[in-house]
């Protein structure tokens with residue numbers, strides 16, 4: 001089989017040439033997606049910050065903190081964690097061909113003292129063994145692995161989901177089956193997807209009497225990614241579950257309301273235009289980022305030799321600047337409803353701030369913004385009628 005060496009950060013791995021050349025590397029015996037280098041760059045920076053800043057890890061050398069790359073493929077993600085941060089790493093994949101590549105790549109990076117191969121079903125491994133940090137990066141949905149990962153993870157859980165159709169409401173029933181939640185497929189569907197995933201993670205952790213704190217989460221290209229710090233104990237689990245709730249949305253005029261809680265009463269008729277509204281949930285209505293954590297991730301990205309430094313900085317900076325409330329407004333959609341030309345997004349944000357409201361751009365979409373202003377105020381500003 002023809003293979004090629006590729007480098008990400010300061011780590012080199014050998015992968016089948018077919019994995020690099022194919023547009024969708026489905027014909028390769030081992031999966032490698034170069035488009036996910038950005039995701040891995042952020043993983044290295046975020047994991048490094050978590051380890052440095054975590055109280056529980058004080059005085060412990062990185063080689064005593066264990067990280068599992070539960071779906072490792074070539075091993076690139078976990079090898080970067082071992083090589084670039086020095087954590088004790090388990091690289092797991094149930095595919096024997098992938099494990100051959102992992103073994104070879106451990107040797108290639110001279111990491112045999114801190115990295116080991118495991119060739120098992122991720123669920124079996126995670127149900128049997130606790131790891132300080134668990135990383136899930138499956139094909140498609142992480143839903144089948146969330147229970148085992150929630151049981152295993154002691155300090156940090158990192159999850160990628162590429163099944164955006166169920167998460168964002170495009171495949172409604174699939175989303176209900178996988179995440180036990182109704183996702184609304186409207187203009188803020190990317191934020192909906194991230195919040196549905198976080199809601200599901202919170203409920204899985206709660207079963208194991210663990211709460212969570214969202215340190216960083218983002219929706220980028222075809223995937224969503226979450227980094228959640230774990231707080232063990234029933235009280236923390238109960239506190240976390242209080243951040244879940246429901247949203248109602250009017251497709252006609254974009255009015256939306258959300259409420260935390262399990263038995264909340266919400267208006268079904270839009271108070272703005274009288275249209276029947278749609279309800280979504282259960283989803284995470286808490287914060288999507290921790291600003292101190294994100295500032296440190298930003299500094300870490302700046303310091304490190306990362307291939308996608310510029311893009312990574314842009315994502316984290318926008319997350320940092322983003323008003324951390326649900327849900328963003330799509331300016332084009334609002335302007336279409338009003339039959340007015342869309343102004344520059346900066347102007348809208350400034351106008352909202354000038355009227356005393358909080359407003360910001362959002363990492364979810366360049367043509368959208370977040371604000372605490374009511375819909376009627378936003379619309380009068382957009383139509384220059386305020």
Ligand SMILES: C[S@@+](CC[C@H](N)C(=O)[O-])C[C@H]1O[C@@H](n2cnc3c(N)ncnc32)[C@H](O)[C@@H]1O
Nearest residue numbers: 031071072073077093094095121122137138139
């Ligand atoms: C998306 S790839 C992982 C990519 C890798 N983390 C990276 O950053 O390049 C998913 C991998 O999970 C493996 N996999 C799928 N289901 C699994 C399971 N139940 N247990 C263990 N590995 C699994 C597949 O063989 C595949 O190599």
